[in-house]
Amino acid sequence: MAVATNVYDDIEGSWVSSRDEVKILDCTIRDGGLINDHQFDDKFVRGVWQACTLAGVDFMEIGYKASKKIFGASHGPWKYCDEDDIRRALGDDPQGPLISVMADADRTDYHTDILPRDKSVIGCVRVACYIHQIPAAIDLVKDAHDKGYRTCLNLMAVSTVQDRELRDGLELMAQSPAEAVYVVDSFGSFFPLKVRELTALYRAILEPTGKEVGIHAHNNQQLAYANTIEAVIGGANWIDATINGIGRGAGNCPLEQLIGFLKNPKFKMRPVLECVEELFVPLRSQLDWGYSIPYMITGQLNQHPRAAIAVRESDQPDNYVKFYDEMIEKE
Amino acid sequence: MAVATNVYDDIEGSWVSSRDEVKILDCTIRDGGLINDHQFDDKFVRGVWQACTLAGVDFMEIGYKASKKIFGASHGPWKYCDEDDIRRALGDDPQGPLISVMADADRTDYHTDILPRDKSVIGCVRVACYIHQIPAAIDLVKDAHDKGYRTCLNLMAVSTVQDRELRDGLELMAQSPAEAVYVVDSFGSFFPLKVRELTALYRAILEPTGKEVGIHAHNNQQLAYANTIEAVIGGANWIDATINGIGRGAGNCPLEQLIGFLKNPKFKMRPVLECVEELFVPLRSQLDWGYSIPYMITGQLNQHPRAAIAVRESDQPDNYVKFYDEMIEKE
Numbered sequence: 001m002a003v004a005t006n007v008y009d010d011i012e013g014s015w016v017s018s019r020d021e022v023k024i025l026d027c028t029i030r031d032g033g034l035i036n037d038h039q040f041d042d043k044f045v046r047g048v049w050q051a052c053t054l055a056g057v058d059f060m061e062i063g064y065k066a067s068k069k070i071f072g073a074s075h076g077p078w079k080y081c082d083e084d085d086i087r088r089a090l091g092d093d094p095q096g097p098l099i100s101v102m103a104d105a106d107r108t109d110y111h112t113d114i115l116p117r118d119k120s121v122i123g124c125v126r127v128a129c130y131i132h133q134i135p136a137a138i139d140l141v142k143d144a145h146d147k148g149y150r151t152c153l154n155l156m157a158v159s160t161v162q163d164r165e166l167r168d169g170l171e172l173m174a175q176s177p178a179e180a181v182y183v184v185d186s187f188g189s190f191f192p193l194k195v196r197e198l199t200a201l202y203r204a205i206l207e208p209t210g211k212e213v214g215i216h217a218h219n220n221q222q223l224a225y226a227n228t229i230e231a232v233i234g235g236a237n238w239i240d241a242t243i244n245g246i247g248r249g250a251g252n253c254p255l256e257q258l259i260g261f262l263k264n265p266k267f268k269m270r271p272v273l274e275c276v277e278e279l280f281v282p283l284r285s286q287l288d289w290g291y292s293i294p295y296m297i298t299g300q301l302n303q304h305p306r307a308a309i310a311v312r313e314s315d316q317p318d319n320y321v322k323f324y325d326e327m328i329e330k331e
Numbered sequence: 332m333a334v335a336t337n338v339y340d341d342i343e344g345s346w347v348s349s350r351d352e353v354k355i356l357d358c359t360i361r362d363g364g365l366i367n368d369h370q371f372d373d374k375f376v377r378g379v380w381q382a383c384t385l386a387g388v389d390f391m392e393i394g395y396k397a398s399k400k401i402f403g404a405s406h407g408p409w410k411y412c413d414e415d416d417i418r419r420a421l422g423d424d425p426q427g428p429l430i431s432v433m434a435d436a437d438r439t440d441y442h443t444d445i446l447p448r449d450k451s452v453i454g455c456v457r458v459a460c461y462i463h464q465i466p467a468a469i470d471l472v473k474d475a476h477d478k479g480y481r482t483c484l485n486l487m488a489v490s491t492v493q494d495r496e497l498r499d500g501l502e503l504m505a506q507s508p509a510e511a512v513y514v515v516d517s518f519g520s521f522f523p524l525k526v527r528e529l530t531a532l533y534r535a536i537l538e539p540t541g542k543e544v545g546i547h548a549h550n551n552q553q554l555a556y557a558n559t560i561e562a563v564i565g566g567a568n569w570i571d572a573t574i575n576g577i578g579r580g581a582g583n584c585p586l587e588q589l590i591g592f593l594k595n596p597k598f599k600m601r602p603v604l605e606c607v608e609e610l611f612v613p614l615r616s617q618l619d620w621g622y623s624i625p626y627m628i629t630g631q632l633n634q635h636p637r638a639a640i641a642v643r644e645s646d647q648p649d650n651y652v653k654f655y656d657e658m659i660e661k662e
Contacts, residue, residue, distance in 0.1 A: 015522050051549075169456065191592075192523050192557055193564060219553075221588065225521055226557030233524060257552065258629040273624065273651040281649045287652050291553075291622075293587065293607065300591040318612045320604040 018264035021212070021237045025059040025126075026052045026255055027106035029078055030102055031247035033063055035287050038076030042089040044279055045078075048243060049089075051275035053096030055259060056267045058099040059124055062086060069299045080113075086121050088118025097148065098123035105129035105137040107309070110144065122151040127178070134169050138176045143179040150161045152180040152238065154216060158198070158301050159189045169203040180212040181240045185227060188220025188250055190300040199234040214238030219233040219250040220299030220308075222291045228253040229261050243272055244280040246287075249312075252293035288312050294321045297327050346560070349595035352543070356390040356457075357383045357586055361433055362578035364394055369407030373420040378610045379574060380420075380459075384427030385602035386590065390455055391428040393417060399442045417452050425658050429454035429481065436460035436468040441475065448479025455481040458509070462492045465500050469507045470534040476508040483511040483569065485547060486599075488632050489529070490520045499535040503571055504596045511543040511569045516558060519551025519581055519630040523561040532567040545569030550581040551630030551639075553622045560592050574603055575611040577618075580636035580643075581626035619643050624651045628658050 023055035028048050029040055040048075045062065053211035065076030076084040081101045093109070093307045099122050103110060106129075114125060125144035129137035134155070141151045153173050158166065173181050183198045190198075195215065202213040216239070217224040224245065232239060239262075245254035256276065259267045294317075311323050359379050360371055371379075378392065381389045394409030408416040411437035412432045421430070428454050434441060437460075445456060456475035460468035465486070472482045484504050489497060503514050512530045521529075526546070533544040546562035548555040548571070552584075553577065563570060570593075587607065590598045625639035642654050 015524065120476050191560060193561075195344065222550075222553050222556050225553050229522060230524075254627075257627055260627065270652065270655060273655050276624065277649060277651050293604065296585075296588055296591065318608060320608050321601065324601060 001283070002169075002288050014264070015233060015261070018262055019232075019237070020264065021263065022232060022262060023058040024056075024258065024262075025061060025100060025214075025238060025240050025268065026057045026097065026242065027061040027100075027102075027216075027240050027252070028052075028246055028255070030061040030100075031242055031252055032289075033076065033078045033291055034248035035246070036076070036077070038063055038078035040076070040078060041280050045089045046280045047275055049094065049096060051243065051271045054268060054271035054296050055255070057097045057255070059100045061102060061126065062089075063099040063101060065101045065103040065108050065110070065125075067107050067113070069109060070107055081122070083115060083120055083122075087205040090121065093119060094122065100124035100126055100155070100323060102128055103140055103144070104128045105133040105140055111116060114144055114147060114149075115140050122149070124152070126152050126154055127155055128154040128184075129159075131165055131169055131273050134172050138172065141178045151178045152182065152214065153178040153217055154182040154184050154214075155184075156184050157186040157304075158184055159187055168207065174211060178211065180214045181206055182214035182216050182238065182240070183231060184216045184238065185218055185224075187302055187304060188218035188223065188295065190207045190223070190227055191301040192223065192226045194236045194313050195230045197226040198238050199231045203235055212237040213289050214240065216240040216255050218243060218247070218299075219252060219291050219303060220303075222296075222297040223253070224253040225257045225261075228258060244276045246280065246283075246289050249289070249301070250291050251289045288317070292317075295321050297324055301327060301329070347594070349593055350563075350568070351595065352593065353563060353593060354389040354544075355387075355593075355598065356389045356431065356568050356571050357391060357428065357570060357573065358392040358431075358433075358547075358571050358583070359383075359573040359577055359586070360587045361392040361394050361431075361575055362583055363620075364407065364409045365579035366577070366620055367407070368418070369409035369540055371407070371409060373594050374609055376420045378606055380425065380427060382574065382602045382606035385418060385599060386586070387598045390431045390587070391573070392431040392433060392452050392457065392586075392616045394432060395446050396432045396434040396441070396456075398438050398444070401438055401441060404470055412453070413449055414446060416452075421452065423452065429575055431457055433457045433459055433485070434471055434475070436464040436471055439471060441471050445478060453480065455483070457483050457485055459485040459487055459515075461487055462496055462500055465503050466476060469503065472507050472509050476616045482509045483513065483545065484509040485513040485545075486636075487515045488517040489515055490518055497532075498536065502607055505537050505540045505542060506560060506603060507576035509542065511545045512537055513545035513547050513569065513571070514567065515547045516549055518635060519549035519554065519626065520633040521548075521554070526558040526561045527565045530562045530567050534566055541570040544564075545571065547571040547634075548584050549578070549630075550576060550622050551581060551626040551636060553627075554594075555582070555584040556588045559589060563593070575595065575607045577611065577614075577620050578641050580620070581622050581630070619648070622649065623648075625654050626653055632658060634658070 241255040572586040576582040
């Protein structure tokens with residue numbers, strides 16, 4: 001009998017091959033910094049850098065370029081990524097992944113805090129914004145691009161943006177100098193098929209102006225890896241991951257899993273596993289990250305994880321029923 | 332500009348609607364029994380039963396019908412599911428989910444151990460087999476069906492079966508009296524798109540003889556939930572899950588997550604969360620289950636998780652590099 005088994009023949013991509021255009025951006029120190037106020041010590045940062053270098057990772061995002069006027073100067077160094085701090089941790093001429101920083105639209109003094117490229121060890125500026133901040137974000141991208149940096153754009157919380165506004169926003173971003181625009185699942189609320197659909201939409205609008213699409217996933221519903229590989233198969237080429245899945249709340253797509261999936265021989269899993277064993281297993285007793293039921297609940301409700309983070313940090317982290325009742329009540 | 336966003340318009344299913352044909356089979360006690368030698372005490376079994384009842388679960392699988400001739404009689408009660416043990420735990424006329432047992436082909440004395448339906452509190456017999464055991468499994472299904480039970484078939488380790496053999500096997504099973512045949516990802520090695528493809532293949536061969544398709548996923552790559560919802564969207568109607576994802580090795584699709592996804596108002600998440608809080612949070616200090624890197628490695632290599640289980644039970648559960656080296660060496 002004739003059987004339609006190849007339902008995906010019409011969909012680009014494969015999970016056996018590799019695709020050389022795929023770039024990995026490790027954001028361990030940047031996203032992980034959200035759970036320890038950006039306080040990783042230099043030894044830890046060097047350990048992650050070393051693992052990323054040996055693993056063949058393309059970009060390593062070391063933190064934020066946050067405004068000291070807005071946030072004060074009391075947070076850890078990776079909130080600001082001052083040039084001196086990066087050089088102290090990684091040296092004056094680090095050979096390995098391109099160093100990336102994240103700059104939030106409206107919260108970065110970029111005219112003063114982002115140096116000309118030839119005065120910095122930073123090589124890439126990723127601009128993060130919400131839908132109402134796209135013009136501000138594009139100004140920031142232009143500034144960084146003109147200073148000589150590689151740039152990309154992360155449109156956050158897209159699960160709360162309606163279709164019409166999203167398309168308009170993507171059309172705007174398509175005119176910016178950014179190399180890539182990310183599908184960002186800030187609340188960990190998307191299913192793989194939705195990510196696939198968004199990847200197709202982003203590609204359709206962005207590729208005509210020569211841009212690529214990226215994916216940044218969160219693990220609230222244990223879908224960070226699933227959503228990431230869906231995006232890869234669907235043609236996304238800038239792929240975010242963190243070692244051991246560290247990151248705010250439920251965390252991110254684990255780098256070690258991603259490398260196993262990608263199969264490109266330029267990426268190596270073993271150095272990442274070494275780093276997990278040496279630096280992350282001990283860290284588990286100090287910091288809480290990864291999937292748990294409160295994150296599942298905020299993810300399913302398409303809400304910011306802050307309520308789940310609060311309960312996980314409280315003295316009743318496993319009071320699931322009380323948390324569920326409160327969240328449903330709020331709906 | 333015209334943008335093809337609705338790439339899934341041609342694919343059956345939705346993640347906003349519910350589908351009344353979807354049935355949940357809780358296999359907490361059965362699959363969870365693989366990590367404590369089937370020793371759950373009656374209070375625990377009653378707690379799970381109560382949660383399943385209040386949650387609207389359709390079937391509750393309480394254990395195996397294993398041959399005492401082959402396995403001896405020294406394991407816990409849910410290895411055998413003797414009529415007396417079930418009645419002691421749940422009473423003589425339990426009102427709630429239909430009680431299901433799993434019967435392994437070639438390892439069940441079904442002529443003697445499976446009673447006529449009207450003498451048993453069991454209502455459903457699920458027959459598990461490998462590809463070479465299909466004729467034996469069908470004999471078992473026929474016996475149970477003739478005795479009055481609902482029946483289905485779980486073809487295990489399908490990730491090691493080649494296409495031609497799988498199609499032949501499905502054609503055979505399509506002629507059996509089983510109501511459903513499961514896509515079983517025994518090693519946790521499948522990606523969502525592969526599950527979607529298999530679900531389509533199973534449906535194409537099985538639906539013409541009036542059968543439905545089921546999904547039983549494992550969480551080795553943090554894909555149990557992702558794979559389960561892919562199968563649901565793709566038309567699978569018999570859905571396995573366990574409370575808190577308990578199960579051998581990396582465990583299964585969590586029932587609480589599944590109910591959140593299904594959205595059918597007949598299913599309730601809250602009683603499952605109550606049960607997690609009362610029975611499973613304390614259990615975490617005694618038993619190890621859920622995603623960890625050794626399971627990711629066996630899953631990615633499409634291997635039985637036994638080596639990963641051994642390292643997780645050893646005194647070096649987090650020696651990931653050594654485990655990785657050993658597994659790659661074996662390849």
